[in-house]
Amino acid sequence: MVRPDFQTPPGTRDITEPDAGRVRRLVEVFADEAVTAGFGQIVTPMFEDVGVFVRLGEASDVVSKELYSFKDKGGREIALRPEFTASVCRAFAQHRPLTPWKTWYVGSGFRYDKPQKGRYRQFEQVGAEVVGSHDPDIDTELIALAWRFFRRIGLADFTLVVNSLGDAGDRPRYQAALTEYLEANRSRLSEQAQKTMVVNPLRVLDSKRAGDAAVAAEAPVMSDHLSPEATAAFDRVLAGLDTLGIDYRVEPRLVRGLDYYTRTTFEFVSHSLDAAQNALGGGGRYDGLVEALGGPPEPGVGFALGVDRTLLACDEEGVFTPADDTVAVWVVCTTDDLAGLEAVEELRSSGISAGRAYDGRSMKAQMKAANRSGAEIAVIIGSQEVEAGTVAVRTLRDGDRSGDQQQQVDRRDLVKKVRSLLP
RNA sequence: GUGGCCGUAGCUCAGUUGGUUAGAGCGCCAGGUUGUGAUCCUGGAUGUCGGGGGUUCGAGUCCCCUCGGUCACCCCA
Numbered sequence: 001m002v003r004p005d006f007q008t009p010p011g012t013r014d015i016t017e018p019d020a021g022r023v024r025r026l027v028e029v030f031a032d033e034a035v036t037a038g039f040g041q042i043v044t045p046m047f048e049d050v051g052v053f054v055r056l057g058e059a060s061d062v063v064s065k066e067l068y069s070f071k072d073k074g075g076r077e078i079a080l081r082p083e084f085t086a087s088v089c090r091a092f093a094q095h096r097p098l099t100p101w102k103t104w105y106v107g108s109g110f111r112y113d114k115p116q117k118g119r120y121r122q123f124e125q126v127g128a129e130v131v132g133s134h135d136p137d138i139d140t141e142l143i144a145l146a147w148r149f150f151r152r153i154g155l156a157d158f159t160l161v162v163n164s165l166g167d168a169g170d171r172p173r174y175q176a177a178l179t180e181y182l183e184a185n186r187s188r189l190s191e192q193a194q195k196t197m198v199v200n201p202l203r204v205l206d207s208k209r210a211g212d213a214a215v216a217a218e219a220p221v222m223s224d225h226l227s228p229e230a231t232a233a234f235d236r237v238l239a240g241l242d243t244l245g246i247d248y249r250v251e252p253r254l255v256r257g258l259d260y261y262t263r264t265t266f267e268f269v270s271h272s273l274d275a276a277q278n279a280l281g282g283g284g285r286y287d288g289l290v291e292a293l294g295g296p297p298e299p300g301v302g303f304a305l306g307v308d309r310t311l312l313a314c315d316e317e318g319v320f321t322p323a324d325d326t327v328a329v330w331v332v333c334t335t336d337d338l339a340g341l342e343a344v345e346e347l348r349s350s351g352i353s354a355g356r357a358y359d360g361r362s363m364k365a366q367m368k369a370a371n372r373s374g375a376e377i378a379v380i381i382g383s384q385e386v387e388a389g390t391v392a393v394r395t396l397r398d399g400d401r402s403g404d405q406q407q408q409v410d411r412r413d414l415v416k417k418v419r420s421l422l423p
Numbered sequence: 424g425u426g427g428c429c430g431u432a433g434c435u436c437a438g439u440u441g442g443u444u445a446g447a448g449c450g451c452c453a454g455g456u457u458g459u460g461a462u463c464c465u466g467g468a469u470g471u472c473g474g475g476g477g478u479u480c481g482a483g484u485c486c487c488c489u490c491g492g493u494c495a496c497c498c499c500a
Contacts, residue, residue: 257499
């Protein structure tokens with residue numbers, strides 16, 4: 001093998017057709033749903049001052065060990081974005097748009113993780129955020145947006161799980177109760193969980209070890225420690241989901257990875273992915289985050305969906321299958337002049353997708369390429385055609401050529417003829 | 424960061440207890456028709472067997488290191 005000097009770094013990959021086109025189409029569907037819901041797009045830098053992300057909570061792994069950070073040539077401490085919410089909040093604080101500010105995005109995030117199925121160091125997300133309103137109906141509308149998106153691409157085998165983490169004031173009281181419980185059951189917890197307990201007790205609820213899960217199952221639940229306001233907001237969200245006919249499961253042990261969440265949190269969990277990474281996406285409220293980034297004390301809520309995982313789930317469910325982007329016409333030219341170049345460009349200029357072969361290959365080879373390209377029509381130009389001022393237009397059906405038709409047409413009628421043969 | 428499994432042609436893989444010039448299918452290219460795509464037939468190209476070191480008369484096969492992939496934990500999209 002001619003060994004290449006370089007390959008993609010760990011956890012990254014080249015996305016080629018037909019997958020690349022599939023990603024593009026997926027984003028188009030999401031963009032359409034977001035715009036329909038009145039969201040405007042935002043494009044933020046892929047890297048930010050590292051402080052933007054550190055404010056997400058130093059206790060989280062995303063910040064403490066997964067940040068792609070470096071110092072640039074100006075001595076600035078920079079980090080590749082591990083998610084989008086922090087950038088959106090930073091942008092809000094920087095530009096102070098009118099509220100409620102509704103914005104959607106698409107792009108790559110970066111985390112220095114150990115790669116595995118459905119988890120890459122560079123991953124694609126789409127998402128939407130609303131800054132500047134406490135109204136729980138917005139939480140519901142965001143969930144509905146994601147729900148419509150999943151439904152529209154054909155996904156069915158997933159569950160929406162929701163929870164409320166309460167307000168800033170509720171968290172410490174619950175955390176205290178939880179810590180007390182975990183301390184009392186310390187001996188039943190895994191070594192890892194005992195460490196996690198100290199850093200962030202909530203996350204112990206999330207452990208996948210069977211022993212830990214058993215402890216978590218009997219732990220005190222957040223809903224018993226919510227303020228009346230937080231309870232009312234959560235009830236409103238659930239009522240909204242009921243009204244819209246969106247199925248959900250309240251999961252008191254749903255804690256999300258970032259520390260900034262308050263009140264509503266939610267996650268879309270796939271059942272068709274047998275991999276460990278089965279969360280298609282999630283989100284929630286982050287009522288203190290904008291302020292933590294030096295902005296006004298505006299609340300926020302949003303979600304992000306993993307494009308890669310969503311497509312993995314689509315694979316499993318056999319939906320949103322890749323489409324071949326084939327050209328409509330294939331120009332076969334066996335003369336040495338520029339007739340083939342001219343014809344193919346004329347077709348393209350007329351809005352007809354067209355391909356051709358290069359390197360002066362034989363007619364047989366070019367017809368083979370035409371067949372393989374998936375084109376519906378071959379335009380054949382040989383010395384006879386050039387002399388007569390015509391081109392041969394031939395229909396192509398995959399495989400068998402018996403039913404195909406070929407006719408000579410005036411060169412000047414090329415576009416007209418081809419157009420009449422295409423659907 | 425921790426652990427299991429894996430790494431042979433473009434792709435999917437086979438390579439017996441270490442033993443002569445490393446194979447198959449698919450794909451690709453050419454010819455079978457000096458103007459024509461399926462199928463069929465014939466022929467052809469491509470591998471420092473992931474990399475380095477070691478054991479041995481001899482290593483794709485054994486050992487060590489390393490890089491990469493994969494799956495799981497941790498964590499998360």
